[in-house]
Amino acid sequence: MPSTSLRAGLATSTLLLALAAAPPAVAAEESILGIYVFHRHGDRTSKSFPPTLLTALGAEQAYASGEYFRQRYVAANASSRVFNVASDIAVLPQVAVTTPVDNVLQGTANFFTQSLYPPAGAAAKQTLANGTVMEAPFDGYQYIPVNVVSTAASSSGSENNGWLQGGSGCNNAIISSNNYFSSSDYLETLNSTGAFYKSLLPVINSTFPTAKDSYKNAYTIFDYIHVSQIHNASIPNADLLTKETLFQVQTRADQHEYGLAYNVSEPVRAIAGSVLAGQILQSLNTTARAAPLSKSTARLSLQFGAYGTFMSFFGLANMTAVSPDFAGIVDYASSMVFELVTNSSIANATEALDPSELSVRFLFANGSAGLVGGLTEYPLFGQSETVLPWTTFTDEMNKFSIRNTVSWCNACGNNTGVCDPELLGTGPSTSNSNATGSSSSSSGNGSSGGVSRPVAGVIGALVTLAVLLGLEALVMLIGGLRVVKKNVAVAGKAASNSA
Numbered sequence: 001m002p003s004t005s006l007r008a009g010l011a012t013s014t015l016l017l018a019l020a021a022a023p024p025a026v027a028a029e030e031s032i033l034g035i036y037v038f039h040r041h042g043d044r045t046s047k048s049f050p051p052t053l054l055t056a057l058g059a060e061q062a063y064a065s066g067e068y069f070r071q072r073y074v075a076a077n078a079s080s081r082v083f084n085v086a087s088d089i090a091v092l093p094q095v096a097v098t099t100p101v102d103n104v105l106q107g108t109a110n111f112f113t114q115s116l117y118p119p120a121g122a123a124a125k126q127t128l129a130n131g132t133v134m135e136a137p138f139d140g141y142q143y144i145p146v147n148v149v150s151t152a153a154s155s156s157g158s159e160n161n162g163w164l165q166g167g168s169g170c171n172n173a174i175i176s177s178n179n180y181f182s183s184s185d186y187l188e189t190l191n192s193t194g195a196f197y198k199s200l201l202p203v204i205n206s207t208f209p210t211a212k213d214s215y216k217n218a219y220t221i222f223d224y225i226h227v228s229q230i231h232n233a234s235i236p237n238a239d240l241l242t243k244e245t246l247f248q249v250q251t252r253a254d255q256h257e258y259g260l261a262y263n264v265s266e267p268v269r270a271i272a273g274s275v276l277a278g279q280i281l282q283s284l285n286t287t288a289r290a291a292p293l294s295k296s297t298a299r300l301s302l303q304f305g306a307y308g309t310f311m312s313f314f315g316l317a318n319m320t321a322v323s324p325d326f327a328g329i330v331d332y333a334s335s336m337v338f339e340l341v342t343n344s345s346i347a348n349a350t351e352a353l354d355p356s357e358l359s360v361r362f363l364f365a366n367g368s369a370g371l372v373g374g375l376t377e378y379p380l381f382g383q384s385e386t387v388l389p390w391t392t393f394t395d396e397m398n399k400f401s402i403r404n405t406v407s408w409c410n411a412c413g414n415n416t417g418v419c420d421p422e423l424l425g426t427g428p429s430t431s432n433s434n435a436t437g438s439s440s441s442s443s444g445n446g447s448s449g450g451v452s453r454p455v456a457g458v459i460g461a462l463v464t465l466a467v468l469l470g471l472e473a474l475v476m477l478i479g480g481l482r483v484v485k486k487n488v489a490v491a492g493k494a495a496s497n498s499a
């Protein structure tokens with residue numbers, strides 16, 4: 001009994017896959033100065049049986065995605081080669097990779113980087129003073145640092161966290177997500193799907209007791225069934241899992257998770273998307289301010305994270321105006337990309353370009369880009385163009401981005417730990433520290449821009465907690481952003497995509 005509210009992610013793969021077939025229209029004279037990528041982990045084991053692990057299939061999905069990115073952005077003959085980026089032997093300052101403390105995400109990042117910059121073989125040979133020629137093990141293997149960022153709330157047990165905001169540590173976001181459980185959408189769905197979930201019990205009763213067999217656990221039930229479909233050849237009462245049933249299991253999970261990740265009237269619920277937006281701005285800004293000829297600027301910035309962050313960002317960036325499919329859980333190894341592009345001649349550019357010469361293109365692949373036909377352009381913010389002038393892009397992102405600790409603490413209503421006013425240098429509790437997540441708290445903060453001296457002090461303190469890549473990572477740390485939850489993808493589709 002799929003209801004109309006299900007519009008959400010269903011058919012996700014179908015539509016996105018169809019769109020993905022369209023060839024990218026890139027002008028010949030256009031140059032890409034850098035990219036920012038947010039990437040989901042590959043196929044993994046069920047969250048019902050911790051520890052959750054990346055599977056061989058998931059590793060292959062990550063590897064295939066990295067290969068796609070290499071062929072598009074990095075290789076000497078790449079179709080949209082990033083200007084001035086090293087093609088075969090990685091120049092480490094050009095590549096910035098981050099993940100939270102999570103073995104599935106870290107493994108995904110490692111397989112991805114291994115195909116992004118494969119073993120260099122003879123090209124990486126070095127000659128010692130005494131004339132002996134050395135080659136690194138594994139055919140000149142290259143190890144790209146994958147920087148780990150722990151969350152402020154140190155809830156690194158993400159895989160066991162059954163609930164979207166559990167790992168964020170953002171008080172108002174947790175309260176807001178909890179509000180979903182008293183919304184009419186939730187209560188009505190809980191009621192109307194009672195019989196549906198009851199009918200599934202024979203399939204899941206070895207793991208889910210009757211009391212947990214309801215829409216309340218839509219995600220974990222979906223995850224269990226989805227993983228079983230991919231990995232377990234003997235699912236009890238599998239005959240109950242018809243196409244329609246699987247479709248509803250998945251779309252109910254989409255509906256449930258989107259409800260926890262985003263709500264137009266409570267932007268703080270999408271805190272993960274706000275912090276990601278701040279990181280994207282910070283990273284692209286750094287690239288934009290560097291001379292195109294600079295060899296040491298980060299040009300390939302990659303962050304690995306959870307589907308919940310995709311959902312929060314898609315909600316904030318109004319991607320559901322493009323298609324309701326953007327309200328669905330993205331498939332394993334999905335990626336979204338922000339390309340910083342220009343049509344100016346930069347062959348000899350030793351100085352940064354004027355912001356008026358810059359633009360940003362958004363692309364997304366639902367599933368491993370190397371296995372689903374590549375990336376597809378989509379318009380951000382409910383606009384019609386897929387390439388936006390830099391100033392338009394930054395103005396829109398600033399409406400919801402969170403870029404520093406004070407802003408995060410204000411939006412979240414936190415005032416202990418890293419948000420202790422004394423530590424922040426903001427004095428006794430700020431007046432809006434009890435904010436309940438009104439849109440003004442996050443949007444106002446977004447435009448506040450740079451890092452104040454007191455905040456810099458906090459950053460200093462936090463840097464000792466993890467290997468960081470500047471403010472970007474700091475924000476991530478504070479945001480605890482990565483909702484540690486790993487997730488699942490579109491049920492049957494994901495399986496067929498990756499098979």
Ligand SMILES: *[C@@H]1O[C@H](CO)[C@@H](O)[C@H](O)[C@H]1NC(C)=O
Nearest residue numbers: 070071072075076077078079
């Ligand atoms: C680029 O070169 C590699 C080998 O160096 C080759 O396998 C690949 O097909 C080439 N790609 C394109 C788009 O020509």
Ligand SMILES: *[C@@H]1O[C@H](CO)[C@@H](O)[C@H](O)[C@H]1NC(C)=O
Nearest residue numbers: 127128129130131132133134
């Ligand atoms: C050259 O130096 C390396 C490293 O110290 C050593 O392993 C190798 O045996 C030396 N080769 C010769 C010919 O001395």
Ligand SMILES: *[C@@H]1O[C@H](CO)[C@@H](O)[C@H](O)[C@H]1NC(C)=O
Nearest residue numbers: 152153169171414416417418
């Ligand atoms: C924010 O406040 C909540 C509730 O008090 C707490 O659980 C969480 O750990 C705090 N987050 C941080 C980063 O201190």
Ligand SMILES: *[C@@H]1O[C@H](CO)[C@@H](O)[C@H](O)[C@H]1NC(C)=O
Nearest residue numbers: 187188189190191192193194
């Ligand atoms: C579910 O909805 C039906 C019809 O609206 C109503 O009669 C019933 O009492 C509801 N059940 C619960 C448990 O709320």
Ligand SMILES: *[C@@H]1O[C@H](CO)[C@@H](O)[C@H](O)[C@H]1NC(C)=O
Nearest residue numbers: 201202203204205206207237
């Ligand atoms: C699960 O349901 C099946 C079919 O109703 C039943 O045969 C089986 O005993 C149940 N298993 C458990 C653990 O309750």
Ligand SMILES: *[C@@H]1O[C@H](CO)[C@@H](O)[C@H](O)[C@H]1NC(C)=O
Nearest residue numbers: 206228231232233234235236
């Ligand atoms: C498949 O599912 C059955 C029933 O839940 C379980 O007993 C079995 O261990 C599972 N096998 C695998 C490979 O996960």
Ligand SMILES: *[C@@H]1O[C@H](CO)[C@@H](O)[C@H](O)[C@H]1NC(C)=O
Nearest residue numbers: 179183184185259263264265
């Ligand atoms: C957003 O939250 C408000 C208030 O909690 C609620 O009334 C509304 O139904 C929610 N919107 C959606 C689409 O869930």
Ligand SMILES: *[C@@H]1O[C@H](CO)[C@@H](O)[C@H](O)[C@H]1NC(C)=O
Nearest residue numbers: 285286288289355394449450
């Ligand atoms: C980058 O950010 C700084 C500080 O917020 C700002 O002054 C500068 O104009 C930004 N650069 C671009 C190209 O937008």
Ligand SMILES: *[C@@H]1O[C@H](CO)[C@@H](O)[C@H](O)[C@H]1NC(C)=O
Nearest residue numbers: 027030341342343358359387
């Ligand atoms: C570059 O010019 C081409 C052709 O006019 C246009 O399609 C493309 O959108 C431009 N790119 C940027 C970044 O302005």
Ligand SMILES: *[C@@H]1O[C@H](CO)[C@@H](O)[C@H](O)[C@H]1NC(C)=O
Nearest residue numbers: 293344345346347348349350
């Ligand atoms: C870049 O500089 C070189 C050498 O100075 C010159 O030959 C070339 O024409 C310049 N290219 C552009 C696009 O200005």
Ligand SMILES: *[C@@H]1O[C@H](CO)[C@@H](O)[C@H](O)[C@H]1NC(C)=O
Nearest residue numbers: 264318319320321381382383
């Ligand atoms: C999203 O974009 C659509 C189409 O431009 C617009 O009508 C709608 O108001 C936007 N929604 C939000 C929340 O900005």
Ligand SMILES: *[C@@H]1O[C@H](CO)[C@@H](O)[C@H](O)[C@H]1NC(C)=O
Nearest residue numbers: 413429430431432433434435
């Ligand atoms: C914040 O909440 C606390 C406890 O609920 C209350 O005592 C305090 O007055 C509130 N502060 C503001 C500024 O609303």
